[in-house]
Amino acid sequence: MPYDMPLYRPPSEAESLILQITQGCSHNKCTFCSMYKTKKFRILSEQEIEKHISWAKDYYPMARRIFLADGNALAIDSKLLKAIVKKIYNDFPNLERVTAYAGPRDILEKSETELKELRASGITMLYLGVESGSEEVLKLINKGVTAQEMIEAGQKARKAGFALSSTIILGLGGRVLRHEHAQETARVINEIGPEYLGALTLMVEDITPLASQVRRGEFLLLEPMEIIDELSGLIHNLDLRNCVFRSNHASNYLALKGTLNQDKEMLLSILNDAKKVGDKVFRPEGWRGL
Numbered sequence: 001m002p003y004d005m006p007l008y009r010p011p012s013e014a015e016s017l018i019l020q021i022t023q024g025c026s027h028n029k030c031t032f033c034s035m036y037k038t039k040k041f042r043i044l045s046e047q048e049i050e051k052h053i054s055w056a057k058d059y060y061p062m063a064r065r066i067f068l069a070d071g072n073a074l075a076i077d078s079k080l081l082k083a084i085v086k087k088i089y090n091d092f093p094n095l096e097r098v099t100a101y102a103g104p105r106d107i108l109e110k111s112e113t114e115l116k117e118l119r120a121s122g123i124t125m126l127y128l129g130v131e132s133g134s135e136e137v138l139k140l141i142n143k144g145v146t147a148q149e150m151i152e153a154g155q156k157a158r159k160a161g162f163a164l165s166s167t168i169i170l171g172l173g174g175r176v177l178r179h180e181h182a183q184e185t186a187r188v189i190n191e192i193g194p195e196y197l198g199a200l201t202l203m204v205e206d207i208t209p210l211a212s213q214v215r216r217g218e219f220l221l222l223e224p225m226e227i228i229d230e231l232s233g234l235i236h237n238l239d240l241r242n243c244v245f246r247s248n249h250a251s252n253y254l255a256l257k258g259t260l261n262q263d264k265e266m267l268l269s270i271l272n273d274a275k276k277v278g279d280k281v282f283r284p285e286g287w288r289g290l
């Protein structure tokens with residue numbers, strides 16, 4: 001397979017053909033993230049991209065969905081990216097959607113016109129890792145943007161017509177910032193108003209800077225029940241219109257899904273029941289995985 005490993009995609013792209021037109025993440029500094037620590041970011045040359053698309057065309061010509069990997073394909077120059085997307089639609093006659101991860105900086109660095117043109121070229125949805133809305137947490141995890149910049153990036157993408165799928169990470173404030181994390185994350189998500197919202201749960205991988213902070217006692221992990229409490233606080237403070245909410249990633253202790261705001265009470269009541277029953281209802285720790 002002509003992929004540079006490791007290769008990641010959002011869970012909802014499980015059935016998509018992946019085109020790896022970039023490798024790694026141009027930021028690659030988030031303290032909790034191990035995804036691309038073994039890679040140096042690079043945009044494939046036009047020749048390499050052509051070769052990759054041509055291989056993919058032979059391999060899966062009827063693809064309906066394509067995900068552009070790796071960590072932030074939107075870092076590619078807009079003119080080149082538009083040309084790539086145009087070629088992809090020409091080469092895959094059944095194609096219905098093209099999606100990609102987008103870092104907040106990538107969105108902010110493109111003009112409104114560039115974003116609208118990229119949307120018009122056929123990139124339908126962007127995945128934006130918000131992680132937290134807390135200024136302090138964003139700084140500690142080295143996300144590279146402020147909470148206000150995150151809001152601006154999300155709003156800019158939505159204004160340009162992209163559907164937006166955002167993820168946040170439960171437990172990312174640790175014990176010290178847990179309340180601020182839940183409250184401020186809800187505020188930032190409310191301001192962005194994404195169509196999809198996924199709440200993952202923090203899992204600390206050995207090779208990350210966060211793991212060293214945990215070992216040194218500088219970052220205190222939450223207990224599973226505190227994560228449930230944090231999720232309750234987050235959902236309580238969310239105010240969204242028709243946002244598909246999922247907290248059913250492999251990292252989560254409880255699998256939840258619903259639409260916000262409609263299903264807010266239902267989700268809160270499941271969480272309240274879980275608090276009464278205790279950790280018997282949780283997925284076992286060994287089951288959780290990335």
Ligand code: SF4
Binds near residue numbers: 035
């Ligand atoms: S979380 Fe996203 S932006 Fe941060 S290092 Fe990982 S891939 Fe890059």
